[in-house]
Amino acid sequence: MTETLLDVKDVVVEYPLKGFRKEPFKALKGVSLDIRPGETVGLVGESGSGKTTLGRAVLGLAPVTGGSIKYRGQEISKATRAQRKQLSHEIQVVFQDPYTSLNPSMTIEQILTEPLTVRKVERQAANKRVAELLDQVRLPHDAAHRLPREFSGGQRQRVAIARALALDPKLIVCDEPVSALDLSTQARVMELFIEIQERTGVAYLFVSHDLAVVRHLSHRVAVMYHGEIVEWGDGEQVTGAPEHPYTQRLFMAAPIPDPDRQAKHRADRLRLLELQREQDVQAGAA
Amino acid sequence: MTATPLALPTTAVKVSLFRRLLTHPTGVVSLLVLFLVAVASALAPLLATHDPNTASLQDVLAKAGSEHLLGADSAGRDVLSRLLFAGQFSLAGALLALSVALVIGVTAGLIAGYYGGWFDSASSWLTGLTMALPGMVVLLAARAVLGPSMWLSMMIFGVLLSPAFFRLVYASVTAVRNELYVDAARVSGLSDFRIIGRHILTVVRAPVIIQSAMVLGIAIAIQAGLEFLGLGDLNIPTWGSMLNDGFINIFKSPTLVLWPSLMIGLVCIALTLLANAMRDELERSRGPVKKSRKAAAAAAAADAEGAAEKRGAAAVVHPDEPAGAENSNAGELLLEVTDLGVGYDQPDGSTTHVVNHVGLTVRRGEVHGLVGESGSGKTQTAFSILRLLPQGGRITGGSIFFEGKDLAHLSEKEMTRVRGKRIAYIPQEPMSNLDGAFTIGSQLTEPMRVCLGLSKAEARNRALALLAKVGIPNPERTFNAYPHQVSGGMAQRVLIAGAVSCEPDLLIADEPTTALDVTVQAEVLNLLRELQDELNMGVILVTHNFGVVADLCDRVTVMQTGRVVETGPVRAIFNNAQHPYTRQLLDAILEDTAPRGQYTTAGHNPAEKTAEPKELKGVTS
Numbered sequence: 001m002t003e004t005l006l007d008v009k010d011v012v013v014e015y016p017l018k019g020f021r022k023e024p025f026k027a028l029k030g031v032s033l034d035i036r037p038g039e040t041v042g043l044v045g046e047s048g049s050g051k052t053t054l055g056r057a058v059l060g061l062a063p064v065t066g067g068s069i070k071y072r073g074q075e076i077s078k079a080t081r082a083q084r085k086q087l088s089h090e091i092q093v094v095f096q097d098p099y100t101s102l103n104p105s106m107t108i109e110q111i112l113t114e115p116l117t118v119r120k121v122e123r124q125a126a127n128k129r130v131a132e133l134l135d136q137v138r139l140p141h142d143a144a145h146r147l148p149r150e151f152s153g154g155q156r157q158r159v160a161i162a163r164a165l166a167l168d169p170k171l172i173v174c175d176e177p178v179s180a181l182d183l184s185t186q187a188r189v190m191e192l193f194i195e196i197q198e199r200t201g202v203a204y205l206f207v208s209h210d211l212a213v214v215r216h217l218s219h220r221v222a223v224m225y226h227g228e229i230v231e232w233g234d235g236e237q238v239t240g241a242p243e244h245p246y247t248q249r250l251f252m253a254a255p256i257p258d259p260d261r262q263a264k265h266r267a268d269r270l271r272l273l274e275l276q277r278e279q280d281v282q283a284g285a286a
Numbered sequence: 287m288t289a290t291p292l293a294l295p296t297t298a299v300k301v302s303l304f305r306r307l308l309t310h311p312t313g314v315v316s317l318l319v320l321f322l323v324a325v326a327s328a329l330a331p332l333l334a335t336h337d338p339n340t341a342s343l344q345d346v347l348a349k350a351g352s353e354h355l356l357g358a359d360s361a362g363r364d365v366l367s368r369l370l371f372a373g374q375f376s377l378a379g380a381l382l383a384l385s386v387a388l389v390i391g392v393t394a395g396l397i398a399g400y401y402g403g404w405f406d407s408a409s410s411w412l413t414g415l416t417m418a419l420p421g422m423v424v425l426l427a428a429r430a431v432l433g434p435s436m437w438l439s440m441m442i443f444g445v446l447l448s449p450a451f452f453r454l455v456y457a458s459v460t461a462v463r464n465e466l467y468v469d470a471a472r473v474s475g476l477s478d479f480r481i482i483g484r485h486i487l488t489v490v491r492a493p494v495i496i497q498s499a500m501v502l503g504i505a506i507a508i509q510a511g512l513e514f515l516g517l518g519d520l521n522i523p524t525w526g527s528m529l530n531d532g533f534i535n536i537f538k539s540p541t542l543v544l545w546p547s548l549m550i551g552l553v554c555i556a557l558t559l560l561a562n563a564m565r566d567e568l569e570r571s572r573g574p575v576k577k578s579r580k581a582a583a584a585a586a587a588a589d590a591e592g593a594a595e596k597r598g599a600a601a602v603v604h605p606d607e608p609a610g611a612e613n614s615n616a617g618e619l620l621l622e623v624t625d626l627g628v629g630y631d632q633p634d635g636s637t638t639h640v641v642n643h644v645g646l647t648v649r650r651g652e653v654h655g656l657v658g659e660s661g662s663g664k665t666q667t668a669f670s671i672l673r674l675l676p677q678g679g680r681i682t683g684g685s686i687f688f689e690g691k692d693l694a695h696l697s698e699k700e701m702t703r704v705r706g707k708r709i710a711y712i713p714q715e716p717m718s719n720l721d722g723a724f725t726i727g728s729q730l731t732e733p734m735r736v737c738l739g740l741s742k743a744e745a746r747n748r749a750l751a752l753l754a755k756v757g758i759p760n761p762e763r764t765f766n767a768y769p770h771q772v773s774g775g776m777a778q779r780v781l782i783a784g785a786v787s788c789e790p791d792l793l794i795a796d797e798p799t800t801a802l803d804v805t806v807q808a809e810v811l812n813l814l815r816e817l818q819d820e821l822n823m824g825v826i827l828v829t830h831n832f833g834v835v836a837d838l839c840d841r842v843t844v845m846q847t848g849r850v851v852e853t854g855p856v857r858a859i860f861n862n863a864q865h866p867y868t869r870q871l872l873d874a875i876l877e878d879t880a881p882r883g884q885y886t887t888a889g890h891n892p893a894e895k896t897a898e899p900k901e902l903k904g905v906t907s
C-alpha cells in the first residue's frame with residue numbers, strides 16, 4: 001500500500017491584525033489534504049483564497065495555529081530551526097516570480113551551491129552537482145558564471161527549479177511557478193516539471209490560479225475558496241465535472257480560445273449563474 | 287524531448303568598483319587626492335623636516351623660505367611638518383568616528399530590520415532621540431565632563447552619526463527581508479547568520495560605502511570645527527588647531543590660515559565627489575555619453591539599415607469575411623496605422639527599434655486584438671497611438687491616421703485634446719492607476735469637467751450613473767470611497783467607467799483583465815462587450831490570452847519581436863493560421879490538453895511510463 005508523504009489535517013493559519021484585542025485574520029480555516037510520493041496535487045483558487053498560505057505553511061513560512069502537518073508521520077508544523085534544516089533535504093520550493101526569487105547579485109553557481117553548503121558538500125562535488133542540475137533543467141554549463149539578470153523569465157525559472165532539486169527533495173511546493181511566463185515558455189517549463197517527476201519520483205504541491213495548468217499537471221486537485229477547500233478529488237473529475245457551485249463558476253469563467261465555442265460557453269455561464277442565483281434564493285426562502 | 291540547451295545572451299563583464307572608478311573622471315581625481323593626502327600623512331615622520339611640536343622663539347611667524355618651507359606659526363613651529371602630522375591625527379580621528387558609527391549603525395540596522403520586534407521599536411526610538419540631539423552641544427558637554435581628548439570626542443561623534451547608517455541599513459533590510467530569495471534560503475535550511483551575510487549584507491553594501499565617504503567628510507569638518515573653537519587636545523597637532531592659530535594671527539601672517547583650510551577643503555570635497563562617483567558607478571545612474579555628431583550620424587545610418595533588415599518577410603494577411611456573415615466590418619475606418627516604427631535612444635547615440643513597420647486598422651464598432659508574447663511590441667504600439675511612450679521612446683517613422691489627422695505628427699497641445707476625449711485608455715494594473723490620495727468620485731468627475739465642461743453637480747450625477755452602468759452595486763458608496771477600500775475588480779470597473787465617461791470613439795485596453803481573477807475577468811469582459819455595443823466604439827485590445835481574444839475580438843493582429851506576423855478576422859486566425867509563430871502560440875494553449883490522469887503507485891518508478899495522454903501539443907524543444 002502507498003504510504004502518505006504529506007498529511008495536512010485541519011490546518012489553521014492566523015495572522016494577528018494591528019489593534020488592541022482585534023480578532024486575528026484567518027487565512028486558513030481548517031484545511032486537510034494529503035500527498036503521496038511521486039504525486040502532483042494541484043491547488044486552485046483565486047487571489048485571497050489561501051492557496052499560497054497553505055504552501056507557505058508546509059514550508060514553515062506561515063504561522064500554523066491549529067491542526068497538524070505531518071511529513072512521513074512526523075509533525076512539522078512546529079518544527080524548530082534545526083529540524084527545518086533537516087527537512088530542507090525533503091521539502092523544497094519554487095516560487096512564482098522568477099525575478100525576485102533569485103538574488104540579483106549572486107551568480108547562478110552561487111545560487112545553486114547555496115543549499116549544498118548546508119550539507120557541507122565539498123567544493124569539487126558541489127561543482128559537479130551544479131553541472132548535473134543545469135543538465136537536468138536544460139541550461140548550458142556556462143550559465144553557471146552568469147548573473148540572473150542575463151536570463152529570460154523562463155530561464156530564471158529553470159534556475160529556480162534547479163535550486164529546488166539540488167538536495168534531492170521528495171516534495172516540491174510550487175507556488176504559481178508558470179504564471180509569470182509567456183504562453184509557449186509556460187508549456188515548456190510545465191513539460192520540464194513532468195519530466196523531472198517521472199525521472200526522480202518527486203511529489204509536487206502545485207499552487208496555481210489557472211485551471212488549465214493544474215489540470216494538465218495534477219493527479220488530484222483541491223479547490224480553495226475563502227480559506228477552505230471546497231472540492232477535493234481526482235483531477236479529471238474536479239476539472240471535468242465539478243460538483244461544488246464555486247468550482248462550477250470558476251470553471252465556466254475561464255474563456256475558451258475559440259470564438260464559436262466561447263460564445264456558447266459564455267451563454268452557458270450566464271445560465272449557470274442564473275440557476276445558482278435561483279437556488280440561493282430558494283435556499284434563503286426555505 | 288531533446289536536450290537542447292537554451293541559447294544565452296552574451297555575458298556582461300563584471301568589473302570591480304575600484305576599476306570602474308578609475309574610468310570615472312571625478313572619481314579618479316578625488317581618489318588621487320585622497321591617496322596623496324593619506325600617503326603624505328602616513329609618511330610624515332620621513333617627510334617632515336622638523337618636529338611638529340618643537341617651539342622656537344626665533345622662528346615665530348617666520349616667512350616661508352629655505353628654513354621653513356611654508357613658514358612657521360605663532361609658536362615658531364614648522365607649518366609643513368605640522369600639516370603632515372596633523373593629517374595623521376585628523377584622518378585617524380575621522381576614521382574612528384566612522385568606525386564607531388558603522389559598527390553601531392550597521393549592526394543595529396541589520397538586527398532591527400531583519401528580526402523586527404522589540405529591538406526594532408527600541409532602536410528606532412533611540413535613533414529618533416539621537417537625531418534630535420544637537421551634536422555640537424553634546425560634544426561640548428562631553429568635553430566639559432570628560433576632558434579635552436580628541437579620541438573621546440570623535441567616538442562620541444561616531445555614536446551621534448550612527449543613525450545615518452542605522453536608517454539606511456534598516457530601510458534596505460526591511461525592503462529585502464521579504465524577498466522570495468530570502469524565503470528560498472530559509473527553506474534551504476540556511477542559518478540566519480548566513481542569510482544576513484550572503485543575501486542581506488550584499489544589498490546594503492553599496493549604500494553603506496557611499497554613505498561612509500559622506501560621513502568621513504562630515505567627521506573631518508566637525509572635528510576641525512571643534513579644534514578651531516579651541517576645544518581640542520592641545521598636545522596633538524590637527525588641522526583644526528592650526529586653523530585656530532592661523533585665525534588668531536590672520537593679520538600678522540595671512541598664509542597661516544590658508545594651508546590647513548586648503549587641506550580640510552580639499553579632503554572634504556574629494557570625499558564628497560568620491561561618494562558621488564561611487565553612487566554613479568554602483569547605481570549606474572551615469573547619463574548618456576555625448577558622442578560626436580559624426581559618430582551619431584553613423585549610428586543612425588546603421589540603425590536605418592538594421593531597421594530595414596528587421597522588416598523581414600511580409601506579414602500573412604487574411605481577407606475579410608464576406609459581408610453579411612458578421613457585419614462588424616461594415617463600420618467606417620476609424621484608425622489607420624501604417625509603417626509605424628518606435629525606437630528608444632540609447633546612451634551611445636544609437637536607437638533600439640522595438641516596433642518596425644507595423645500596420646493596423648480599426649473600424650468603428652470593431653474590437654481589434656493585438657496579441658503577442660512579452661517583448662513583441664504590442665504595448666509599445668498601443669502607447670504610441672496615445673503618444674504616451676515611456677521616457678526615451680519616440681515614433682521613428684510611419685503614420686497614425688485618426689479622424690483624418692496624423693497623430694504621429696500632432697503637437698503635444700493638439701494631442702491633449704484627442705486623448706481622453708476621443709481616445710480613451712484602460713490600463714493593466716487598476717490599483718496603480720488610481721491615486722490613493724483622492725476619492726474615486728473626484729478622480730472620475732475631474733476629467734469630465736475638463737473634457738465635457740460639466741458643472742460639479744452634473745459631473746457627479748453622470749459619474750454615479752456610469753458607476754451604476756459598469757455594475758457597481760452601491761455607486762454612492764464607491765463614489766465616496768478611496769481606492770484602497772475597493773477590490774481589484776471594482777477598481778477596474780471604475781477605470782472603465784472613467785474611460786467611457788467622455789464617450790470616446792476609440793478605446794485602447796492594455797491587458798485589461800490580466801491582473802484580475804478569472805471569475806472577475808469574465809465579468810469585466812462582459813461589461814466591455816456591453817459598453818462597446820452600446821457606444822459603438824472601436825477597441826484595441828492588447829492581450830496575451832487567446833481566451834480573451836476569442837471572447838471579445840472581431841479581428842486579430844499577431845505580433846512578434848516588433849513586427850506584425852499575421853492579421854485577419856478572428857475565425858481565420860483561430861481556424862486557419864498560416865504563420866508558424868501564430869501556430870506555435872495556438873499550439874501552446876493548454877485548454878484542450880488531456881488531464882494528467884490517475885495517480886499510480888508505479889508512477890514514480892522511472893522505468894515504467896504510465897498515464898500517457900499528457901503529451902503537450904506543439905512543444906518544440
